[in-house]
Amino acid sequence: AQSVTQLDSQVPVFEEAPVELRCNYSSSVSVYLFWYVQYPNQGLQLLLKYLSGSTLVKGINGFEAEFNKSQTSFHLRKPSVHISDTAEYFCAVSSGGSNYKLTFGKGTLLTVNP
Amino acid sequence: DGGITQSPKYLFRKEGQNVTLSCEQNLNHDAMYWYRQDPGQGLRLIYYSQIVNDFQKGDIAEGYSVSREKKESFPLTVTSAQKNPTAFYLCASSINGRGHEQFFGPGTRLTVL
Numbered sequence: 463a464q465s466v467t468q469l470d471s472q473v474p475v476f477e478e479a480p481v482e483l484r485c486n487y488s489s490s491v492s493v494y495l496f497w498y499v500q501y502p503n504q505g506l507q508l509l510l511k512y513l514s515g516s517t518l519v520k521g522i523n524g525f526e527a528e529f530n531k532s533q534t535s536f537h538l539r540k541p542s543v544h545i546s547d548t549a550e551y552f553c554a555v556s557s558g559g560s561n562y563k564l565t566f567g568k569g570t571l572l573t574v575n576p
Numbered sequence: 577d578g579g580i581t582q583s584p585k586y587l588f589r590k591e592g593q594n595v596t597l598s599c600e601q602n603l604n605h606d607a608m609y610w611y612r613q614d615p616g617q618g619l620r621l622i623y624y625s626q627i628v629n630d631f632q633k634g635d636i637a638e639g640y641s642v643s644r645e646k647k648e649s650f651p652l653t654v655t656s657a658q659k660n661p662t663a664f665y666l667c668a669s670s671i672n673g674r675g676h677e678q679f680f681g682p683g684t685r686l687t688v689l
Contacts, residue, residue: 505680568618
């Protein structure tokens with residue numbers, strides 16, 4: 463069975479500060495990892511994904527994430543946030559098999575203050 | 577533009593009534609999914625379908641039903657057996673295969689009065 467833990471339910475930061483949103487996963491097999499963003503009352507939009515290869519993955523809007531297999535982590539980072547980055551962020555894992563299901567974390571609400 | 581549409585955006589129903597939520601995609605994706613989202617709970621999988629005329633229960637299927645008669649459509653019925661139906665419902669689709677991301681619709685907020 464696979465699971466995802468997002469270690470912080472809320473992260474408040476000031477504009478132009480760096481931010482890290484933490485995600486740990488558990489799975490008995492190799493995994494594919496995703497970060498999604500959700501703005502209020504909207505669907506989810508893919509930020510980035512790790513499938514294989516380089517452990518540093520770059521996504522949209524200046525976000526990046528690093529896959530760390532030994533620590534089973536996939537933390538999301540941005541060096542300088544904007545007010546418009548205020549949203550909820552979800553980490554998700556897929557460990558394959560025959561159904562390609564995603565298991566989502568409970569989300570981290572990022573609030574960027576002026 | 578290709579994408580996923582869900583209608584309506586907001587839906588109100590009286591307790592004890594069945595209600596059907598629409599989900600349509602024109603991405604030519606084989607797989608489709610329904611999730612329920614509650615505050616602080618993340619997304620929980622209700623049902624999914626990997627191919628037309630076939631679907632499987634997810635983690636919280638009780639009180640819900642689906643059909644997949646056409647590749648582009650995957651309607652969800654919330655029945656009167658669902659004890660706490662008020663929630664935000666999200667539909668998604670993906671290419672059938674490992675590593676492919678899911679694309680999400682804008683969601684339907686269901687309120688049962």
